[in-house]
Amino acid sequence: MIALLLNLVLSAASAIGFSLITNAPHRAAGIIGVTGGLSWTIFWVLKNWAHVNILFANFVGALTIGLLTYYLSRKFKLPENIIYIPCLVNLVPGGNAYRTILYMVQNKYIDSLEQAITTFLIASFLAVGLFSAQYLISLAKGVIYFRKIKR
Amino acid sequence: MRKTSTQRVSELCLKTGYLLISGGAESYRIEDTIERIGKSLGHVVHCYVTVTAVFVEVDGQNSKFIKSTLGGTNLQMIDDINTLSRKLAEKTINPKVFTEEIEKIYQDKHTTDFPFYMKAIGAGFVSMAPMLLFTMPLYYFIYCFIVGTIGYGVSYYLAKLSNMPYADLFISGFIIALLSILLSHFGLVDQYHNIIIGAIMPLVPGVAITNAIRELVMRHALSSAVKLLDALLVASSIGFGIATALILF
Numbered sequence: 001m002i003a004l005l006l007n008l009v010l011s012a013a014s015a016i017g018f019s020l021i022t023n024a025p026h027r028a029a030g031i032i033g034v035t036g037g038l039s040w041t042i043f044w045v046l047k048n049w050a051h052v053n054i055l056f057a058n059f060v061g062a063l064t065i066g067l068l069t070y071y072l073s074r075k076f077k078l079p080e081n082i083i084y085i086p087c088l089v090n091l092v093p094g095g096n097a098y099r100t101i102l103y104m105v106q107n108k109y110i111d112s113l114e115q116a117i118t119t120f121l122i123a124s125f126l127a128v129g130l131f132s133a134q135y136l137i138s139l140a141k142g143v144i145y146f147r148k149i150k151r
Numbered sequence: 152m153r154k155t156s157t158q159r160v161s162e163l164c165l166k167t168g169y170l171l172i173s174g175g176a177e178s179y180r181i182e183d184t185i186e187r188i189g190k191s192l193g194h195v196v197h198c199y200v201t202v203t204a205v206f207v208e209v210d211g212q213n214s215k216f217i218k219s220t221l222g223g224t225n226l227q228m229i230d231d232i233n234t235l236s237r238k239l240a241e242k243t244i245n246p247k248v249f250t251e252e253i254e255k256i257y258q259d260k261h262t263t264d265f266p267f268y269m270k271a272i273g274a275g276f277v278s279m280a281p282m283l284l285f286t287m288p289l290y291y292f293i294y295c296f297i298v299g300t301i302g303y304g305v306s307y308y309l310a311k312l313s314n315m316p317y318a319d320l321f322i323s324g325f326i327i328a329l330l331s332i333l334l335s336h337f338g339l340v341d342q343y344h345n346i347i348i349g350a351i352m353p354l355v356p357g358v359a360i361t362n363a364i365r366e367l368v369m370r371h372a373l374s375s376a377v378k379l380l381d382a383l384l385v386a387s388s389i390g391f392g393i394a395t396a397l398i399l400f
Contacts, residue, residue, distance in 0.1 A: 006283075007283055010276075010279055010280065010283055010292075011280055011283065013276040013279070014276050014277050014279060014280035016276070017272070017273030017274060017275070017276030017277040017353075018273065018277045018353070019226070019273070020269055020270050020272070021270050021273050021274055021277070021303070021353055022175075022224045022225075022226050022358060023224070023225050023226055023227045023264055023265060024226040024227065024230075025226065025227050025231075028226075028230070040283075044283065044284075077234075077237065079176070079229050079230060079233050081176060081177060081180070081226070081229060081362070082226045082229065084361055084365075085226070085357055085358050085361050086357075088357060088361055089277060089280075089352065089355065089357045090280045092352075092355055092357060092360075094281055094348050094351060094352055094355060095281060095284065097386065097390070098344070098347060098348045098351070098390075098393070100390075101390040101393060101394050102344065102394075102397065104394070105394045105397050105398055123360075127364045127368070130364065130365070130368075131368050134368070
């Protein structure tokens with residue numbers, strides 16, 4: 001339980017930290033913290049407690065970011081871009097990208113290729129997660145629209 | 152209310168586009184914003200944005216373009232211009248005030264900015280996140296914080312000193328790897344690889360990658376490809392900096 005709390009706090013701090021680097025507006029800091037913390041915690045719980053595949057965990061994390069961003073950016077009148085960017089930084093596969101270079105330097109080309117493919121897969125699953133959020137929202141909008149027309 | 156002349160509108164739209172590109176917005180959002188501004192000023196504006204240029208045509212008479220450069224992130228600027236254009240669309244400010252505000256931002260090329268020490272502390276916090284994934288002991292977090300702060304500071308000041316792209320990231324990657332290897336030399340940490348992974352996190356081109364993916368999904372393939380290539384070059388220059396340090400020591 002303490003580990004969960006630590007994850008929530010530190011990932012929120014990390015998202016807010018990246019928002020400081022990219023000079024996000026002051027009023028967005030709290031929103032970024034909530035979104036970044038929640039998405040990372042969901043990813044972490046899925047990976048460490050439910051033991052699902054890391055690709056699926058990344059997908060769900062990105063989906064959470066997408067849905068929360070849609071809601072919060074409309075509510076607080078912020079561009080979506082501002083919330084997306086700092087929150088995604090936690091989920092970026094930095095470790096795999098680093099190991100790609102490391103194994104390349106150590107002349108382990110097969111291992112390096114393996115890590116490169118993993119990096120690419122994780123990154124593309126993050127993209128798929130973000131896109132699915134947009135798609136789900138537009139689908140829901142379409143359903144609501146057609147129901148109104150019928151009446 | 153008198154209509155603003157097409158000449159003025161085209162200049163205004165160009166400046167807005169230039170500012171949004173230098174702030175790091177996605178190109179489809181820029182096109183949307185500019186066309187909305189034209190609509191609320193009572194003109195039909197067509198706009199085409201690539202990463203390095205903005206083309207604007209007003210009422211089929213006046214067409215112009217402006218050159219801009221890749222790189223740079225300032226989310227505050229995007230938010231400012233967004234707020235201004237929303238207010239213009241809601242008619243809470245008149246076009247004259249809007250023009251003045253845009254001119255002011257365009258002259259300064261500067262918005263409210265965080266001081267350097269705040270950014271450095273933020274970079275430290277970003278560096279700590281990957282340690283959560285590896286479930287490291289707590290003192291790793293502190294070393295990672297320090298190394299990440301130093302690495303970000305180096306890249307920040309080198310980027311101010313010279314305009315050469317990619318070189319500053321190479322050097323800061325080198326310094327981060329060097330510091331981590333030194334830490335393990337003195338017996339402070341066992342696995343310096345994890346420290347390096349954490350400390351490079353603030354330098355990762357997150358904005359470019361995220362924007363590139365979103366633009367690719369919205370079928371703006373041209374600007375997406377340019378941004379993706381730039382992000383790849385940034386990432387590999389950091390990687391080669393680290394690789395140099397790993398080979399040498």
